[in-house]
Amino acid sequence: MTELLPNFVHGAWVAGTGDGTPLTDPVTGAELVRVSSAGLDLPRAFAFAREQGGAALRALSYGQRAEALAAIAKRLQANRDAYHAIALANSGTTASDTAIDVDGGIYTLGQYARWGAKLGDAKALLDGGPATMSKDGVFQSQHLLVPTRGVALFINAFNFPSWGLWEKAAPALLAGVPVIVKPATATAWLTQRMVADVVASGLLPEGALSVICGSSAGLLDQLQPFDVLSFTGSAQTAEMIRSHPVVVQNAVRLNIEADSLNAALLMPAASAEAQALFVREVVREMTIKSGQKCTAIRRALVPQAVYDQVGAAIAAKLAGVTVGNPRETSVRMGALVNREQFDSVLAGIERLTSQAQVRVLFDGRAQPLVDADPAVAACLGPTLLACDDPDAANLVHRVEVFGPVATLMPYRDLAHALALVARGEGSLVCSLYGDTDGEHAAALAACATELAACHGRVHVISPSVATTQTGHGNVMPQSLHGGPGRAGGGEELGGLRALGFYHRRAAIQADAAVVQALGAVALSV
Known part of the structure; x- marks a missing residue:
């Protein structure tokens, strides 16, 4: 039997149980590797990412997280040839098509690193300017964006195992939110390898990035009120996700990209x-x-x-x-x-x-x-x-x-x-x-x-x-990437607009001196 790729959860590489699902070469039909998520301790995985990874990321400023993204992009670029080889074998794509996925993902990381660097030492974002709430102008309201205290779960499609990860993970990590990615099983090998390279680099805090390959069973059951979920796939699956009891009960924030007759x-x-x-x-x-x-x-x-x-x-x-x-x-x-x-x-x-x-x-x-x-x-x-x-x-x-x-x-x-x-x-x-x-x-x-x-x-x-x-x-x-109606109603990318999905907006109502002091930790965007 071919190699069973391990999952990276709660700070450790863990192999799923059972024989796993084979990943094949779509041209020759040859079996390449296997994946399995069976037997994973999902509550522990989500808790570790939420508590350890989230806290560690939020302790960093936007500028520090941007530095990590830039370093990750360089590390991935150094391993580019290995990613192209995996894509050739597992996705059956030409070199130019692979570049769209691999190089596109690395480019997106680099872009968010550059944009994030401009946010400097801030740890929160000001949304607009203060609004006067009293006749004397002393009592004011200032809207503030802070990183959500949850985890970002990505359930991705098979066609972009590299770009599909990084176009979501770049703004999430820059925002200070830990990521758990569940790549589509058919092409999970490339996603798993890229995550492995990032983990080995030590460029991110423990719990900031996890990967689960294989079945998605049980993943939605782990979601809590401050978590966010981004899904790319069929409208039929999107409908099931929207109606999932845990998603509904906890009002989990969703971003969905579904069918599109462009x-x-x-x-x-x-x-x-x-x-x-x-x-x-x-x-x-x-x-x-x-x-x-x-x-x-x-x-x-x-x-x-x-x-x-x-x-x-x-x-x-x-x-x-x-x-x-x-x-x-x-x-x-x-x-x-x-x-x-x-x-x-x-x-x-x-x-x-x-x-x-x-x-x-x-x-x-x-x-x-x-x-x-x-x-x-x-x-x-x-x-x-x-x-x-x-x-x-x-x-x-x-x-x-x-x-x-x-x-x-x-x-x-x-x-x-x-x-x-x-x-x-x-x-x-x-x-x-x-x-x-x-x-x-x-x-x-x-x-x-x-x-x-x-x-x-x-x-x-x-x-x-x-x-x-x-x-x-x-x-x-x-x-912007996303679309209304049948396309899922989601929005991704669009520069720093993408950070909004991973932040919570709150109005701070206080004395003007308090509102002014918010500028010590928050940056206007």
Whole structure:
């Protein structure tokens, strides 16, 4: 039997009981390692993190915690090659796709280290200025943000075992809140290895960072009123979490990122150059990480007049995408995470096409694989669907196929396009493609404002930013990540805004001298 990876809880490495769950290579099917959380003393693990880790972190200033984040980023960067090797074996990703996860996580840590350094010696944050509560102005109210006296539990998805950890852990640790991460079982190896490297470095106090690999059974039962929970995954699981008796009873603060039918919208008067950017971005979002991104483009909307033309252009580019074993330098798109996900994507395509609401423009299911056995490998080519009547269709606006699949659809005018986008009932991101010359910039701004109501982020791409824009699906720590409605209603990142989730806001009502004295420990942000 392969190695059973230990969990790090209550300051010790502890192996779960039983045989554990195997983690496999999605290309070859070979077993790599095993994980198990069975038999762990979860009450002890949470109490240790809450009491030991929390107290130790809060004893540090924001600046000191920022220094720790910067040192962690350097330590992880030094071990980058090992992380890429694990991702290649366990996630089946190409080098460029792995970089999005590994390098993106390290970059996010570095950003929060730099932002945190500016907070200096403060141990609390002032929220706005004082408000006068009396006629003479002596009695005042000052809102204060202090780190929550609980633990941050992260239940993460399989697609970003590195970035998914650090985009949450960076602001949590900077805020002074200890972290317990439960990575998705299928790709837990990379998360576990990164935590192990941080633990070995001694850069964080004991109890500040824990990792539990395997089943999530019993984790929610440990949550207390001052704890926070961040979940990334399916809407079905999110519903179960929201209704969990302990979560409800203790009013546990939740951040949820769930299903998202993200859209890309080509503006009515877009130039040929803007149209080419649209085509390129749709193809890129279908193929990066084999479409396994919460932010990937699922619906692509274009004016009716260019519907056929754009569809042919996207299909032509998809035909040139090589799929298979990412160890081969010619391969541009690697594997889905496992055969279970492979089957799920095939079932999703079948569901979308079964009611004749969409047709297949480019069928990646028939694409040959490079150095991969189609009977074993979880490799699947990109599939472009077309929905000729998006008004009559319903599944394309409700069903997310989490893989290399997108649906192209036409619209009559901009009002019609906005209505179709809104049928996604809330998404993480929508991208707009147009021009910024003349009145076009104002049109993009007006459209972006309309879309802001149902998206966490609106990404506007024009020829003027073609070489500098960060990508429809790339989540940058400077901007908000999350979305309303079906997307889960959560908010992450967005610079220092992310610290709000890990703080408690209170109003201090006192003599003006007391309010002024708060500045000795708190910093205005």
